[in-house]
Amino acid sequence: MTSLPISTPIYARAFGKHGYLGIAIMLISQILMFAKIDPAYSWFTPIQWTGYILFLDALRLKLRGESYLLHRTAEFIFMLLISDACWFLFEAYNLHLRNWHYTNLPENLTVRILGYFWAFATVTPGILLTSEVLDDLGFFKKANVPAVRITQPLRWTLMTIGFLFCLAPVLVPQHIAIFLFAPVWVGFVLWLDPINYRRGAPSLLAELERGSLQKLLSLFLAGLICGVLWEFWNYWASSKWIYAVPYFNKPKIFEMPLYGFLGFLPFAVECYVMWHFALSIKNRWMPNAERSR
DSSP states (O other): OOOOOTTSOGGGSOOOHHHHHHHHHHHHHHHHHHTTOTTTTTSHHHHHHHHHHHHHHHHHHHHHSOOHHHHOHHHHHHHHHHHHHHHHHHHHHHHHHOOEEEESOOSSHHHHHHHHHHHHHTHHHHHHHHHHHHHHTTTTTTOBOOOOOOOHHHHHHHHHHHHHHHHHHHHSOHHHHTTOHHHHHHHHHHHHHHHHHHHTSOOHHHHHHTTBOHHHHHHHHHHHHHHHHHHHHHHHOSSEEEEOOSSOOOSEETTEEGGGGGGHHHHHHHHHHHHHHHHHHHHHHOTTSOOOO
16 A cells, blocks of 8 residues: 655545554543453553554644554564564563562463563654654644754764663662663663664664754654553553662652653653664665665
């Protein structure tokens, strides 16, 4: 199925039917969750995120004339896999840092693992599609700064700092590492974005070189939107995560300490950078595959 020409007026583009399915999924599962009826009660978070992603993709079709599900299916499936891989990486960090844990998970190990894969697969699409919809709606379109000259020494400096940020938390004792998840949220951005820039993949450094802050700010807002939704939907669910950060635990909004919502801003940037890093590798090995616009 081909996408609509970008010149097609928005009023002439249809909101995808799968978006109505997404809205129905979110509304029905919300009702079933409050009634404590399974599977919505136990699987509430991944169900809600599935509905939300369907809604965003249909809205993207309306705004941009293109859908990941309908027009870039292989790339969307790859995005789900990369989302799983990235979040399992963060779960590996958490084995040492112990900043969160899960409660009321299914006792059956196979079902539990399937739940992990389903929930983790929604993370990157949720963030990136939210950001793309914000871009399509014109958010931060005029957020410009003087162009930044991206030099090789600057790139190597950022990469070195980023690599050290990623490495340090796993090398120190656990009683120190518990304080160090912030460098993890920032480290992969500093490490991988200069590589994306060098490869010609979408990167925030390239945006700065053009004097544009639109993508950075839309990712920040997408992170905040998705962070609120994650915490809201997690709070009511039976199977859920609980934070164990060692400082400033109050006040809380849902399960998250208030200051913790700031972490969703760099996390959204990290999802963007890690996704384009993975996609650039895929496109090098499969040059005829679908490419990101």
